[in-house]
Amino acid sequence: MxxxxxxxxxxxxxxxxxxxxxxxxxxxxxxxxxxxxxxxLAEPMRLKILLAVIEQPLCACLIREMLGISDSKLSYHLTVLKDADLIEGSKQASWIIYGPTKLGTKMADIIDKF
Amino acid sequence: MxxxxxxxxxxxxxxxxxxxxxxxxxxxxxxxxxxxxxxxLAEPMRLKILLAVIEQPLCACLIREMLGISDSKLSYHLTVLKDADLIEGSKQASWIIYGPTKLGTKMADIIDKF
DNA sequence: TTGCGGTTTCAAAAAAATTTGAAATGGTGT
DNA sequence: ACACCATTTCAAATTTTTTTGAAACCGCAA
Structure with a gap:
């Protein structure tokens, strides 16, 4: 040493x-x-998605419209958030509505504290 | 729409x-x-570095020894943490002693809450 | 000044993450 | 059954991040 x-x-x-x-x-x-x-949460776009679906549960097509990105790109990023248990989707007819998990909401609170 | x-x-x-x-x-x-x-904080090794220097301010050579990685690899990861303002280094003779910033300590508290 | 130890910088290689566009999947309506 | 819409999957291409080993830098001691 x-x-x-x-x-x-x-x-x-x-x-x-x-x-x-x-x-x-x-x-x-x-x-x-x-x-x-x-x-x-390291990618600004994914942060934005989490904060948006906390504001208001949204289907993928609305998120896509808000962000102006391709379907598959969005799907990729949603999957990262889902796999980290920050968001969850629930099926409504043709649509999947995404909202935050408890953990997702908690992380957003933390962001607010900075 | x-x-x-x-x-x-x-x-x-x-x-x-x-x-x-x-x-x-x-x-x-x-x-x-x-x-x-x-x-x-997305990389386990960097998380570990932050938590270790919170436990006890350490020079790069001790961090390197603890983690068993190369000098330059360590330097890279330390730089990422420094640039995110999670750790800071102070020079003591030949050594740079790394410790947490306020933000670094706060983030570590968050980790404890999970 | 030289030598040594601690640490960073550098550029290329390697690895990982992301993007892309097409194909596939699942559900609804006619 | 067919057509359409919402969404995901897929594999290749692209981009970004990380690793690597050598070189460079800095400060201390003789």
Whole structure:
């Protein structure tokens, strides 16, 4: 191990060294799951979709119209949000109406706090 | 406009149509800035780095040792976190010690709530 | 000045994510 | 059954992000 500045080194040792720090971190599963949520929200268009369907549940065709993108592009982005459990769709006749999940609403609250 | 299911259509109109919904969303700037933060946290390794430097400020060499990755790979990921204003580095002799920003700490609190 | 250690930068390669347009699927109406 | 509409799936193309290893930079010590 290289010679680290003393205060850093001592504090690190106090926490059990690198092993100790790593042990204090959340589980790999938790980190993975959180990063999936963040990834879904990492694209402005997907953020916009989530916030819009919180404002008002919308079918894909209205979302598509609002954003001005292709059907398949929209479908891709909706799937990312769905897979991250941020939105859910419910079938009404020919239409699928998308709205937020609890988690989706909670994440939007967080965005409001910034 | 295609014929949308009536309840959806009416609620939508009540909110000023698609234009009204879009107007109710945060600014493009705000969405962009938020998505940058989410993107920085979208990669498990970067999440881990943030949580570790919250636990204990660390120099790059200790982070590198903990994660077992190359110097340049680490540098890249640290830069993503820095650019998103989640971590900051301060120079101590040969070392740069990384710790969380206020925003970084706040985001970590959020992770704890899930 | 030179040598060394810590860290970043760089450009090309590799990997991952996204976009695209066509095809497929499912439901409704005639 | 056929036609139409809403939406997803698919595979290839495109774009973006990440990784890689070498070079460069910076500061400290002799």
């Amino acid at each position: 290289p010679e680290i500045p003393d205060p850093i080194k001592e504090q690190c040792e106090k926490k059990g060294g690198l092993k100790g720090i790593e042990k204090a971190l959340p589980s790999k599963k938790n980190i993975k799951s959180n990063s999936q949520i963040f990834k879904a | 295609p014929e949308i299911p009536d309840p959806i259509k009416e609620q939508c109109e009540k909110k000023g149509g698609l234009k009204g919904i879009e107007k109710a969303l945060p600014s493009k700037k705000n969405i962009k800035s938020n998505s940058q933060i989410f993107k920085a």
